[in-house]
Amino acid sequence: MKVAWVVSLKVAGLAVVFACARLAFKHTFSAFSGLGLMWGAVALVPLLAGCGRWLLDRRPTPERARLLTIAIHYLEMILLGCALIIAFQVTQAHPIVRIPFPHTISWPAMQILAIVATLTVLNLAIGGLGLPFAVVLSKKLAVSWLYRHSRNPMLLSCLLFFTGAAVWLQSLHAILWTVLWLAPAWILYVRIYEERELEVRFGESYVRYKAQTPFFL
Numbered sequence: 001m002k003v004a005w006v007v008s009l010k011v012a013g014l015a016v017v018f019a020c021a022r023l024a025f026k027h028t029f030s031a032f033s034g035l036g037l038m039w040g041a042v043a044l045v046p047l048l049a050g051c052g053r054w055l056l057d058r059r060p061t062p063e064r065a066r067l068l069t070i071a072i073h074y075l076e077m078i079l080l081g082c083a084l085i086i087a088f089q090v091t092q093a094h095p096i097v098r099i100p101f102p103h104t105i106s107w108p109a110m111q112i113l114a115i116v117a118t119l120t121v122l123n124l125a126i127g128g129l130g131l132p133f134a135v136v137l138s139k140k141l142a143v144s145w146l147y148r149h150s151r152n153p154m155l156l157s158c159l160l161f162f163t164g165a166a167v168w169l170q171s172l173h174a175i176l177w178t179v180l181w182l183a184p185a186w187i188l189y190v191r192i193y194e195e196r197e198l199e200v201r202f203g204e205s206y207v208r209y210k211a212q213t214p215f216f217l
Contacts, residue, residue: 024086034089037086056200107168124142
């Protein structure tokens, strides 16, 4: 019964995530509402991490970490996913300043980074028996291949990909938002919540891995 309940929770969470993403993709936002949502949603991510950390620290058990992480990850997906969709629309319409960076460089760079991000997902699936966010929580630590050199190769490749996309848009607004707002908020989320829940779920093995492996590179 408990397994069925968890699966139902994950399916419901994914349905809400896709519904929010579809709404963000199809809706036409004004400059004011679009700017407010793309900046405001990302601002909530560290607050979400702080709330999750507080709830987890009240009873730091592996079972509680697994259940709490499902909810926290789906809320994070909604905030970041919708913010990215809206940002892609708004920064094209309101780029502030156009930066004529050649597409012949930014487009291949995006493709390479997309491949690297995909490899990190495969690395997590094979090495940790899990998938990103709460779709399938890792059953063991992924410490081989890319994860041997970085604790967060997926986060790094995604942030580089979105930075490349901002450069491809030739939008100063997109670049500033990605580098100065999205990246710090996402990193804070990982520092505040994800590292703590991994420590709770995997114990001393994660503590040793964290001490031996850099956050990025």
